[in-house]
Amino acid sequence: MYTIEKTSAAIEHLEQLRNIVGAPYVFIDEEVLNQYASDETEDLHFLPDIVIKPANAEEISRILKLCNEFRIPVTPRGAGTGLSGGALPNLGGVLLSIERLNKIISIDERNLQVITEPGVITEVLQDAVKERGLFYPPDPSSRGSCMIGGNIAENSGGPKAVKYGVVKDYVLNLEVVLPTGEIMWTGANVLKNATGYNLTQLMVGSEGTLGIVTKAVLKLIPLPKYDLLMLVPFKNAENACAAVSSIFTAGYTPSAMEFMERDALEWVMRFVDNSIVPIDDDIQAHLLIEVDGNDVEVLMKDMEGISEIVMGFDCGEILFAEDAQQKAELWKLRRRVGEAVKSHSIYKEEDTVVPRAELPALLKGVKEIGKKYGFHSVCYGHAGDGNLHVNIIKGELSDEQWKGSLKTGIREIFELVKQLGGTISGEHGIGLVQKEYLPIVFDDMQMHLMRQIKKVFDPHNILNAGKIFDA
Numbered sequence: 001m002y003t004i005e006k007t008s009a010a011i012e013h014l015e016q017l018r019n020i021v022g023a024p025y026v027f028i029d030e031e032v033l034n035q036y037a038s039d040e041t042e043d044l045h046f047l048p049d050i051v052i053k054p055a056n057a058e059e060i061s062r063i064l065k066l067c068n069e070f071r072i073p074v075t076p077r078g079a080g081t082g083l084s085g086g087a088l089p090n091l092g093g094v095l096l097s098i099e100r101l102n103k104i105i106s107i108d109e110r111n112l113q114v115i116t117e118p119g120v121i122t123e124v125l126q127d128a129v130k131e132r133g134l135f136y137p138p139d140p141s142s143r144g145s146c147m148i149g150g151n152i153a154e155n156s157g158g159p160k161a162v163k164y165g166v167v168k169d170y171v172l173n174l175e176v177v178l179p180t181g182e183i184m185w186t187g188a189n190v191l192k193n194a195t196g197y198n199l200t201q202l203m204v205g206s207e208g209t210l211g212i213v214t215k216a217v218l219k220l221i222p223l224p225k226y227d228l229l230m231l232v233p234f235k236n237a238e239n240a241c242a243a244v245s246s247i248f249t250a251g252y253t254p255s256a257m258e259f260m261e262r263d264a265l266e267w268v269m270r271f272v273d274n275s276i277v278p279i280d281d282d283i284q285a286h287l288l289i290e291v292d293g294n295d296v297e298v299l300m301k302d303m304e305g306i307s308e309i310v311m312g313f314d315c316g317e318i319l320f321a322e323d324a325q326q327k328a329e330l331w332k333l334r335r336r337v338g339e340a341v342k343s344h345s346i347y348k349e350e351d352t353v354v355p356r357a358e359l360p361a362l363l364k365g366v367k368e369i370g371k372k373y374g375f376h377s378v379c380y381g382h383a384g385d386g387n388l389h390v391n392i393i394k395g396e397l398s399d400e401q402w403k404g405s406l407k408t409g410i411r412e413i414f415e416l417v418k419q420l421g422g423t424i425s426g427e428h429g430i431g432l433v434q435k436e437y438l439p440i441v442f443d444d445m446q447m448h449l450m451r452q453i454k455k456v457f458d459p460h461n462i463l464n465a466g467k468i469f470d471a
Helices: 012-023 030-035 056-070 120-130 148-154 198-201 237-249 261-270 297-311 324-335 335-342 356-373 399-403 405-419 435-441 443-458
Strands: 050-052 072-075 094-097 102-109 113-114 171-175 183-185 212-219 224-235 256-261 285-293 347-353 376-380 389-395
Touching: 012 050, 012 056, 012 376, 012 443, 030 050, 056 072, 056 094, 056 171, 056 212, 094 285, 102 120, 113 120, 120 148, 148 212, 148 237, 171 198, 183 297, 212 285, 212 389, 224 237, 224 297, 224 324, 224 376, 237 256, 237 285, 237 297, 237 356, 256 261, 256 324, 261 285, 261 335, 285 297, 285 324, 324 335, 335 389, 356 376, 356 389, 356 405, 399 405
Parallel strands: 050 094, 072 094
Antiparallel strands: 102 113, 113 212, 171 183, 171 212, 224 285, 256 285, 256 376, 347 389, 376 389
């Protein structure tokens, strides 16, 4: 066991840090520190001692060598859109922002690859390759603000994951600065690699605890020419979940399949002031289903087949998006559900994932646990890959319940997820807020191995210490 206490040692080395990156990129004033003290995780707030904005791998290397020598905690941060507290400077020290590493270095159309720095906004990268007729599918709801580096740290997914996979499926090679300051590439710019341990994939999803990514080589695919979108209302939310598995077993693979409970859709329509979707009184949930490809006639037949399947699950009148604008409006509703829920009430979001056929059992169990502990939940998520975001609303709960018995309820949700063959995070990561629940899904030997990996990469435990687990 080894720990780092909250420290102000960073201030003692302020001039050295300024010499590394230049004084204009080192901040100690409280206004700036406060900007980097929170992310999108609940209402947590931790002030760093210093915010520093390096411009390249060499500067990051020098920063980490200094901090490693003097045992100064370093918290790497992208855009701060995370939902598990992974970018929170919970131990003070240095907050290292990657926002200046924001260049797309090259787009290789012959090999279908892009080399990018980690501070590039995800949607900016997607748009840049789209201009070349190429496609980078991972698209978190925050794609307009989140950064590639943060996506790699959390192994982000998003709606397209159901057909195209998550970030790990597109990362070929990484330039990484280790906590001890060494700079290395983790692999090779190839589609197949059976050469030694897979350090690239070890870095993906490691939540900034093993190293800081400074360049990424990402795989691209040709951009599909067409997409069709429909919104299906259901009178029973469990039926909506049950329809998901039936669509896949019938041989269809949608490019997106998103679940939204009635509250989620109503709240987001009020939040964005758009009533595009009429919701009848007896409707309890919706599926947003997209198909894409290069043959529009094939896609039309897929939509017809999917429509026939969902009609067997007591659905209402299906809304087919008529044009690009209506598609954009429907996707806007789905992508902004999280913001709408957050604006409505104090809440906690749990990122559960189960085999997709177990979604009805998960949803039913979440609601039963809510009744048991007196909390209301609003559920939505990526139904196509079994990823359900459970938003627990404080509402009328007392502070005592919110800070006390609710944790027991959350633990029961995670235990149910484990029983159903799932796990406690599909794409948000463990970070600071979920680590106490990690032993539900990992035994002592697994936890020991992960701690040992952390110790090999970060012997003095300076990099994002206290995230995923307490060392």
